[in-house]
Amino acid sequence: MVKLLYSPHLITRKIIPENQEFPMLSLSSRITPEHLFYIRNHFPYPNVDMRTWGLSIEGCVNKPRYFRYHDLLKMPQVTLPVTLECVGDKRSFFQPKTRGVQWGLGAISHAVWTGVRLQDLLLAADVQRNAREVTFEGMDKGVRTDMPGVFSYKRSLSLEHSLHPDTIIALYMNGKPLPYLHGYPARLIVPGWYGMASVKWLHRIVVIEEQFQGPFQVVDYVYDRKPLTPSAPEPVTTIHLNSTIAGPTDQEVLAKGEHCVWGTTISSRDPVDLVEISTDNGNTWLAVSWLDQHEAYSWRRWCWKWTVTEPGTYDMKVRAKDTAGNMQSEMADWNVKGYGYNAIQRIRVYVD
């Protein structure tokens, strides 16, 4: 009974618009409970009126379509486990610091999404041959700090990626209707990509023949390494190879004895095949044990049993290696907006 009192909460990072972080230290199951799933909004919540809501497919299509909620529910559904991660996750670890919400470890969560294939909608609309991209518009809108006007949250994908069988429009999350806070009634899910691609409160899909230039595509969500590297900004796409110690936490104090170090790893290109822990600041490394099977688009939890007999200060690190031989780096790939942090995580723990 006493145990039920312990209620981890989302970590409030911003209130309007609401930005809330999953408390990674509470990681106990592969699937993030809905009430702890991280929330990253660009604008205040939209009003969704289900009496009028519909999803339109317009633009370079021969048969423009308008799907009502029950039309979508009646279509064939697919189910996919997908980890979503904000590309600003771990931003607070960049040095020098970078602008924006100072996410810690938890702008990442995992759920099972069920919905219709975007492919099926596009085929029904009969996409024209000149089509190049598909834009996705959420119902959330508002002002930006850097340019005048009111903007909807809007992103695009290539036509090819839109036709990929794993690009879905989710209607359910973890087997229940998509929560309003996570995009009800319909959310695009782009597996393997950072979360900005998975547009919430989706209501309008427009097929276009040019390259989409909206501010959430060309101003935000680009890796801009100026002045360090004088290269053109590069669009944010897939989730970087990464690993995280969820517990113990940085500066935690432990007693001598047996401890469990636990966390997650993810990579959207090649699967992670090794996660290693060091307790001596990287001099020696030991492989962790898996708590989950490998599954595409999904984080994988691991644990490592640590028996400490000597009191002292321990500098711990975690690193992941994928099947292509890529390994996380010691140094973060700094960029102006603080995106895609995936340097080796370090924590210090004290054993009394």
Added chain:
Amino acid sequence: MVKLLYSPHLITRKIIPENQEFPMLSLSSRITPEHLFYIRNHFPYPNVDMRTWGLSIEGCVNKPRYFRYHDLLKMPQVTLPVTLECVGDKRSFFQPKTRGVQWGLGAISHAVWTGVRLQDLLLAADVQRNAREVTFEGMDKGVRTDMPGVFSYKRSLSLEHSLHPDTIIALYMNGKPLPYLHGYPARLIVPGWYGMASVKWLHRIVVIEEQFQGPFQVVDYVYDRKPLTPSAPEPVTTIHLNSTIAGPTDQEVLAKGEHCVWGTTISSRDPVDLVEISTDNGNTWLAVSWLDQHEAYSWRRWCWKWTVTEPGTYDMKVRAKDTAGNMQSEMADWNVKGYGYNAIQRIRVYVD
């Protein structure tokens, strides 16, 4: 209606024992709503059985007493607004980092406490002339990392301080029965002192004739500046002069125009008579406006209207000065356990 969706949450810092931070950026009233009041526990929550609960006064007293809950409720009640602050508040800002829960800005909250005077209980018990200190034992207990055995959370106060009319045993918080998470049925409240003195789930008061040497008095909650300063550890007592910018937050991005900078200040010795803000890294300072009256033992909210016409990067600072002329320092008074951080707070904001 849409506005109600925005629900700031406590910031989870640790789960067992539960340690949760008030999201300072949600500061909207002087009184912290109970569900957002910070939580700092040393041990798992105790089982409280009200059929058997009582508060005993023992030790160097001529008339040992045992008060049941209804006995306390029937006694004269006093009401005091008191800000509680964990002495580890802002610990995460220490450089080098220090061990323990990495609190941000919000291990501090304000409430109105109602209960009986400790004085009245001690007088009823007829304290003996050899009495020197009074110890307070909570029902929460457990193990420590640094020594064997099971310990209750236990602290002491001098007899003189125990007899102070503002040292109370709170039964109500913000006009409602003390929430269980905050120490129901009875919590010692030591106004002006850091929160460790305000023992929760109080059930045993022992008057003693020696100096109490429990680990939460002589091991924890001492300023230990070794190896920097080879002096004896100094007990933690009253809340340091401090001021906090609750919003905007560090690294926040703002549009040009008018903004409100808001926050709190506190001091437990001499009242704060000036809070100043700088937007140019401390070259010029401007006084804030008060949102609250001065009230003993209480934080005081302030705001400062800021009209920004030039885009750029702004290094903001806040500092408080008390009526005795003390001013916050640029540098933190580093100590091993990371207590009492009250250096001038700095944030950087960007204006587009």
